[in-house]
Amino acid sequence: MATTADLERMRALALAASSYLGTPRQSPFCADVIDSTSGRRLIRRLNAVAQEHDPSSHAEVRAIRAATKKLKTTSLKGYTLYTTCEPCPMCMAAALWAGVDRVIYGATIDDAARHCSQIYTYAKQLVKRSDLQCEVVGPVARAECVALFEDPRMLAMTRLWRKPAAAR
Numbered sequence: 001m002a003t004t005a006d007l008e009r010m011r012a013l014a015l016a017a018s019s020y021l022g023t024p025r026q027s028p029f030c031a032d033v034i035d036s037t038s039g040r041r042l043i044r045r046l047n048a049v050a051q052e053h054d055p056s057s058h059a060e061v062r063a064i065r066a067a068t069k070k071l072k073t074t075s076l077k078g079y080t081l082y083t084t085c086e087p088c089p090m091c092m093a094a095a096l097w098a099g100v101d102r103v104i105y106g107a108t109i110d111d112a113a114r115h116c117s118q119i120y121t122y123a124k125q126l127v128k129r130s131d132l133q134c135e136v137v138g139p140v141a142r143a144e145c146v147a148l149f150e151d152p153r154m155l156a157m158t159r160l161w162r163k164p165a166a167a168r
Contacts, residue, residue, distance in 0.1 A: 002140045005039060006082075006104050010141035013044075013082050014106060014148060020046060021153045028107070028115075028148035028158075031059040031083040033067040033076065036101045042079065043067045059083060060091035064098050076100045084145045085112050086138055089121045096132040105138035106145025115149045115158040 009032070017030035029047035034040065045062035049055055060083050068074055076098040081087075086105040087095060095103050109118050123136045139145070148154060 002104065002137050006137065006140050009034060009039075009082050010084075010104060010106050011144055014084055014141055014144035016044065017046065017084050017148050018151070021148070021151050025051065026154060026157060027059065028112075028145070028154055029059040029083070029085055031063040031081060033063050033100075034080045034082060036078050036080045043070060056090065058088065058091050060087050061094050064094050064100075068098060074098065080104060084148060085109070087123050089119050089126055092123045092126045092136075096127065096130055096134055099132070100134055102135040102137060104140050105136075106141050107149065108139050108142070111139075111142070111146050112149065115155070 013030055013032055017028060020026045025046055027047040031045055032041050033043045035042060043063050043066045045059050045066060047059045048057040048062060060081060063081065064076065067076055067079065079100050080102040081095050081100045082104045083106070085107040086109045087103060092103065103123060105123065109120060109122055112118055127134055127136055149158065
């Protein structure tokens with residue numbers, strides 16, 4: 001269940017992502033790794049698939065990589081992953097392997113699918129099919145996160161994402 005703090009953090013994350021709209025780094029996908037006890041942000045990352053020419057450079061994976069590197073550990077036990085969109089299977093698997101306590105998301109996979117291709121394995125389904133534990137909460141601040149996808153500056157970008165990879 002989402003807390004008031006979860007809602008506030010998700011709104012702040014969506015606002016942060018919106019500040020990049022219209023820039024070369026624009027992305028509706030943004031993720032924070034937050035200390036579950038203190039509420040302090042450890043890391044924030046945006047999706048960087050195009051910039052890094054790496055299909056695995058999703059915001060969640062980048063945030064998990066940066067957080068574990070900063071902490072010099074493979075475990076994010078004691079941390080919560082906030083993300084503007086429900087994690088795809090790759091990102092949710094990374095969160096499970098890292099051992100995050102919770103994943104809080106804004107827009108759903110179905111919301112994102114209206115703008116870009118998705119794999120329809122939902123975060124909660126992936127947790128159920130795993131022997132790893134993680135609480136998944138969402139959607140939280142869904143309207144603010146969906147607005148990232150629907151911003152006219154972002155719509156121009158997501159139209160490009162819909163084209164076959166060879167045509168990009």
